[in-house]
Amino acid sequence: MDDSLRGKVALVTGGGSGIGRAVCLQLGHMGARVAAADLSLAGAQATVAQMADAGLEGAAYRVDVSSAAAVQALVDAVCRRWGGVDVLANTAGIYQVGGLDEIDEAAWDRLLDVNLKGAFLLCRAVVPVMRERGGGAIVNLSSISGRTKSDLAGVNYVASKAGIIGLTMCLGNQLARDGIRVNCVAPGTTDTPMVADVGAEGRAVLTKRVPLGRLGQPEEIAAAVAFLASPAASYITGETLNVNGGAFMV
Ligand code: NAP
Numbered sequence: 001m002d003d004s005l006r007g008k009v010a011l012v013t014g015g016g017s018g019i020g021r022a023v024c025l026q027l028g029h030m031g032a033r034v035a036a037a038d039l040s041l042a043g044a045q046a047t048v049a050q051m052a053d054a055g056l057e058g059a060a061y062r063v064d065v066s067s068a069a070a071v072q073a074l075v076d077a078v079c080r081r082w083g084g085v086d087v088l089a090n091t092a093g094i095y096q097v098g099g100l101d102e103i104d105e106a107a108w109d110r111l112l113d114v115n116l117k118g119a120f121l122l123c124r125a126v127v128p129v130m131r132e133r134g135g136g137a138i139v140n141l142s143s144i145s146g147r148t149k150s151d152l153a154g155v156n157y158v159a160s161k162a163g164i165i166g167l168t169m170c171l172g173n174q175l176a177r178d179g180i181r182v183n184c185v186a187p188g189t190t191d192t193p194m195v196a197d198v199g200a201e202g203r204a205v206l207t208k209r210v211p212l213g214r215l216g217q218p219e220e221i222a223a224a225v226a227f228l229a230s231p232a233a234s235y236i237t238g239e240t241l242n243v244n245g246g247a248f249m250v
Helices: 018-029 041-053 068-082 105-133 155-178 193-208 218-229
Strands: 009-013 033-038 058-062 087-090 136-141 180-187 240-243
Touching: 009 018, 009 068, 009 105, 018 033, 018 041, 018 087, 018 218, 033 041, 033 068, 041 058, 058 068, 068 105, 087 105, 087 218, 105 136, 105 155, 105 180, 136 155, 136 218, 155 180, 180 218, 218 240
Parallel strands: 009 033, 009 087, 033 058, 087 136, 136 180, 180 240
Antiparallel strands: none
């Protein structure tokens, strides 16, 4: 078993559902103590209960990642509990469909605040802690929608996910000398509550575009996040890894 994160502390936003929950479990299996943080405290607690059932150490926190004060309070609380943060997975996110005419200013602001500003705020809060510890690893969540044209996703969602790739490259470059690696995973459509509304017909359309012939499972995305967070990826920074069944190839 890979226990390369033994003794490390991981903070996972969006840890109460879908991909974030799978990331919490995967990092826990690799030996990390995991703070599962989510807008839904009940969701984060359910994740921690699943971890406990598997003999893994976790703690649940409520956070709104779009609030700088809430993000700082979260990082402070995790540091008080476990002494620092070594791994940050920015998994929290919201989704919206719609063409340009359907996305108003409030919807633009709300989605960008969560998906893009949230990741920025988390990075800003954990980096001083990681510097003190001599390094760390950050993994952001983009999307196939941030890499190529999207028929469904809203202009705000696409812009947020393309922005995450830029944030990753910028911070990967800026923080390399601090021993902090910053990478990104760009999933294709993944079977989580985020896509629960798509329906059978929508799923068939989405699946047809995937050479591997199915939607992704949260554990398959989590495996890529865990790899980038681990010492196995020690020479990778600023990178975005497609995990999409071959739906998008470069
Ligand atoms: P999910 O199951 O909906 O999980 C997202 C989690 O983020 C939810 O628990 C949600 O809480 C939480 N969240 C929302 N707003 C938040 C906020 N302001 N502060 C803190 N937490 C907040 O979705 P998922 O599919 O696992 O998505 C995880 C990430 O992968 C997202 O960034 C998403 O954009 C990306 N992604 C997903 C897919 C896909 O097909 N599923 C594809 C590409 C990329 P609530 O439920 O309480 O709102």
